[in-house]
Amino acid sequence: MELLLTILSLVLAKVLLFLPLEPRVFQLLQVLLVVLLGVLVLLKLLQWRRKEARPEAKEIPAQKPLESAKSAPLAAAPAPDALVEAGVVQFLARLQEKGRLVDFLMDDITPYSNEQVGVVSRVVHQGCREVLRGAFDIEPVHSGQERDAVVLAGDFDAATFRLVGKVPDQPPYKGTVLHRGWKATRISLPRVTETTRDSAARKIIAPAEVEVG
């Protein structure tokens, strides 16, 4: 999962950097890249949180199974990672359902013109944006403008600021903001709960659709 996303991000980054693209397509692809990176960060975050919570995990009472499953003997509890993965699949499922993200990325876009890619990226943009705004409040890390001159103290937070270029050993670090950065000030992700059900359903990003009648 993680690997797949990393590869996709890299491919996308490569397209952004090396292929000549129309400005609006370029912008949309940028958004996609941010979304993808967001998913990756999330995955990591969840894994980390999961590890934190592990010692308490045993105390969580078993989720009350639904009526029909009540009499069935309890299956082995799913591995903790499975739940985290299921959460990410559900977020991806949401990006697919609303913004067709997986459809878009799984397609080979080479044969299509920039015009065609532009039209389609509207679909992806509108939908993924809706999902993103529902799940996060996103603000720039640096509240000023790009190209602002900034000075960072010696104890700056390396998670909040990344220094690039010719960086001296000692502060002060003087520089210019290249990218304002993004941070999530509210996170409200779809949650999955432990279940005794078959875990195959949790690997479905989008079900196959069959029209009846």
Next chain:
Amino acid sequence: MEKRYAVGIDLGTSNSALALAPAGPEGRAEVLPVPQLFSFQSVGELDMLPSVLYLPLENEIRSAAASLPWDGEPLQSGLVGQFAREQGALMPDRLVASAKSWLCNPHVNPEEPVLPWNSDLEAGQKASPFQASVRYLRHLRQAFEHALELRGEPAGSMTGEIVVTVPASFDDVARALTHRAAQAAGWGEVTLLEEQQAAFYYWIAQSGGKWRDQVRPGDLVLICDVGGGTADFSLVAVSEQAGVLQLERVSVGDHILLGGDNMDLALAYTLRAELEGGGQKIDNWQFLSLIHSCRIGKEALFADSALSAFPIAVPSRSASLFAGTVSTSLRRDILDSVVLNGFLPRTGIDEHPARRRHLGLKEFGLDYAADPALSKHLAFFLARSFKNTQATENLSGLVARQVREAQGVQFICPTAILFNGGVFKAAPLRERILELLTDWNGGAAVVELPETDFDLAVAKGAAVYARTRLMGEGIRIKAGTARSYYIGLESSMPAVPGIMPPLKAICVVPQGMEEGSEESLPGQDFGLITGELVEFRFFSSTVRAGDRVGDLIDADEDLEETASLQVALPPLEGREGAMIPVTLHSVVTELGTLELWMRHEPSGRQWKLEFNVRGE
């Protein structure tokens, strides 16, 4: 037990919401997010709970693993909220929607499992409008208890003042059903409040005491509430008594099934026709996506007047986005002609909505507005408010300064307007209504009162009102019943073939009868035979403010038949089958529900008249 919470519930036609106000005099009402399914596998939280119920397939239930943070109903009985709406849009046969509008539909028994309407599901799988309302209210109650739990409140401490909002236009049968649904959902005794008043209470609360500077005695405020699927109008008069401002709700309009969703749908139809004109076909699924894009486009164009068009891409359902994506755009001229001039045309005060033609044999469904022009509905409301308020000295005094006449129509022109409902986030729609009112007012401007939360004002305002009730302080809008109620009396005359005897109606509840008061019908005894079921026809009116209890009037077209009432007197000892004289008493309870009682004066015994559920 001491009540510790003030809770407001907006049970909407398309979306519901839940708000909590802290018990002290300070502090803002806050909306509690509602956990709901986001898919069969996951759960998320949203401020609004879409008021829809999806009835899933057996297989869907088997593979589902999502569980709400509380012990909810099994999925077999359906699921509520965001995912229910998304999933149901693809399978309309399994989606219960607009249950609230069905509660006040005169042709359907609200306790019969008739929804989804026109669905091929078996009756056992369907839900009644009443059951659906109970489901939404129960989901909200569980969300509320869950929120308290997260705040570390002990379980079972849920004692609060609960206010549920209903449209001002709901008749008493629909009000009683809503009240009973809240009880069945575990909320206990709730107080009912008109949605439009709730929006007004929120405006007062968020003005932070400054509202007194924004209105003056003699002012009339129009509350213009257009939601997703409905439109409602109310008028509130501002007066002064001993130096203190008083508020009184003087008129309410009909429940109009017309709202923002109709606008999105109209835009989507227009764009589809354009696409088809160009030889491009789109299927049902694409049409749903087109409606959604039209909504976003409408909001974007209304929010930014510099934008001339909003590009729209409609993907096909296939996994290959490139194969079938259709591209079009919502141009400003389409938006203006369809939404502004279609729904809010510049019409005169004398232009009223086209009346629905009554056909002999008509398949009834929801009584959607036949005329989409909201301006005409508004003009009709203002003219009718004049007629209604002239019947009593109090009301005509309150509106006296605002009576106008133009094009041969007498009407009431408000001095200020409070908008409510998500549609009015679009400034051009508010401006158009202000322009209409100013025009009807002979050029004198009508003030717009600043609203800060078009979507959630009703829930928050209900919480504010709940707190007012809890604390016993804060301003209240004097309102009372929005309608007057009548019992039908067949007049005795010789039978003539082919001619129905004229029906007389006797007023049992006057308009504006206040909560916590009782009236008795003077000098009118009914002779009831004990041990038999007796039925009365029951009528109501929103335009007969002048009728007092006991007034006998012709049942003309001002009256709407809302239900029938029935009462069965148990046989009195030793007097089986005897006719006994009883008098009629009407009570409006503190909670805002109406009760009618038959009392046998000599013995002091009394029996309650029950609403006979509607429908053939």
